[in-house]
Amino acid sequence: MDVNITFCEVLGISQKVIIGEQLGSKACATMGLDQVAPCFYNFIKTPSKTTKSHVYLNNKTSLFFEITIKLVSSEHIVLFFKKIEGTAATKPLLQEEIIALEALNEDKNRFLAILAHDLKNALSTILGFSQLLKENYKAQQFEKIGQYISYIQNNAQSTYKLLEDTLVWTGSQSGKFKINKQSYVLNELLLEVLAEFKPIVTFKQIGIRFDQTAAVRATCDASIFKIILRNLISNAIKFSNKKGEIHIQFNILANQVHISVKDAGIGMSPQLANSLFKNGTLNSENGTAQEKGTGIGLAITKELIEKQDGNITVTSQLGKGSTFVCTLPQ
Numbered sequence: 001m002d003v004n005i006t007f008c009e010v011l012g013i014s015q016k017v018i019i020g021e022q023l024g025s026k027a028c029a030t031m032g033l034d035q036v037a038p039c040f041y042n043f044i045k046t047p048s049k050t051t052k053s054h055v056y057l058n059n060k061t062s063l064f065f066e067i068t069i070k071l072v073s074s075e076h077i078v079l080f081f082k083k084i085e086g087t088a089a090t091k092p093l094l095q096e097e098i099i100a101l102e103a104l105n106e107d108k109n110r111f112l113a114i115l116a117h118d119l120k121n122a123l124s125t126i127l128g129f130s131q132l133l134k135e136n137y138k139a140q141q142f143e144k145i146g147q148y149i150s151y152i153q154n155n156a157q158s159t160y161k162l163l164e165d166t167l168v169w170t171g172s173q174s175g176k177f178k179i180n181k182q183s184y185v186l187n188e189l190l191l192e193v194l195a196e197f198k199p200i201v202t203f204k205q206i207g208i209r210f211d212q213t214a215a216v217r218a219t220c221d222a223s224i225f226k227i228i229l230r231n232l233i234s235n236a237i238k239f240s241n242k243k244g245e246i247h248i249q250f251n252i253l254a255n256q257v258h259i260s261v262k263d264a265g266i267g268m269s270p271q272l273a274n275s276l277f278k279n280g281t282l283n284s285e286n287g288t289a290q291e292k293g294t295g296i297g298l299a300i301t302k303e304l305i306e307k308q309d310g311n312i313t314v315t316s317q318l319g320k321g322s323t324f325v326c327t328l329p330q
Contacts, residue, residue: 003019007081063083064083064084065083065084066082067079067082126156129152133148154200161230161234179221179224179308180221183218184219184222185217186225189222189226189229192226193229193233194210204237204242204243204244206245207243208233209246220329221308225328227304228301228305231300232261235261235298235324236265236324239263239267241264241265244263244265245264255329256327256328257329257330259328260323260325262321262323263321266318266319267316268318270316273314273315276298277312310329311327
């Protein structure tokens with residue numbers, strides 16, 4: 001690779017560190033053009049030979065380039081960097097930022113509308129059953145009283161989880177969410193979480209099977225891991241039919257702990273499964289007992305797993321159930 005002196009002056013680097021290097025991610029990092037590296041390969045694969053790119057150099061300087069590529073032989077290409085200044089540079093950036101902000105605002109408004117709707121429904125249910133509880137208490141209809149208490153408890157628990165997820169999400173978005181990773185026995189954390197679901201599991205008559213006897217350790221934040229488990233198990237319960245079963249497994253593969261939560265519920269279409277973890281997508285569906293939700297739980301789960309150097313995948317078949325698998329470093 002060869003570069004001219006003007007190019008080096010604009011980037012604030014020496015020709016010596018670039019000349020003779022192979023064009024690639026390493027050379028781009030040296031030049032402070034990390035963001036531009038992917039577009040070199042896209043240029044070659046697509047008909048478009050000109051693009052505009054906004055980059056931040058190693059010295060934090062912000063520049064805007066128009067980049068043109070020309071193939072001069074089967075082994076050589078020439079890249080022309082034109083520095084754009086003034087309104088010509090700022091206008092495209094402002095347009096990009098406006099579009100991004102509008103999308104974020106739409107997502108925020110949609111989430112708030114769903115959140116307000118679900119909170120209203122949950123509180124209406126609690127108030128309604130509280131009134132029935134009051135009336136049947138006077139009549140001493142103890143069987144109905146027990147049912148109403150279960151309804152109130154389940155709705156209160158789902159409302160609490162919704163608010164907890166919202167607080168976690170807002171903390172994560174504001175950058176104030178701190179992670180304290182240590183080595184934990186996942187079996188113990190799972191048992192703590194399962195105890196929270198006893199009322200709703202009893203109500204829907206769902207069996208949860210976890211047959212792991214050996215202790216499985218992973219490096220994670222215990223509080224965050226419990227939020228992840230809570231969301232995955234809650235999702236499995238929500239979409240499981242009455243008297244259904246949920247299977248939870250921990251497996252160790254290549255220094256990674258794989259956490260699997262499998263249900264035999266209503267499942268989902270391939271289209272929904274593929275869009276489940278896309279940025280900005282909130283999928284809100286009612287559960288088998290008409291449980292409400294904003295869809296934020298899975299979005300938070302993905303974000304929290306990635307903050308701990310893990311990932312999450314889902315496989316599902318409509319009418320046969322879903323399996324969520326997330327990984328964490330061992």
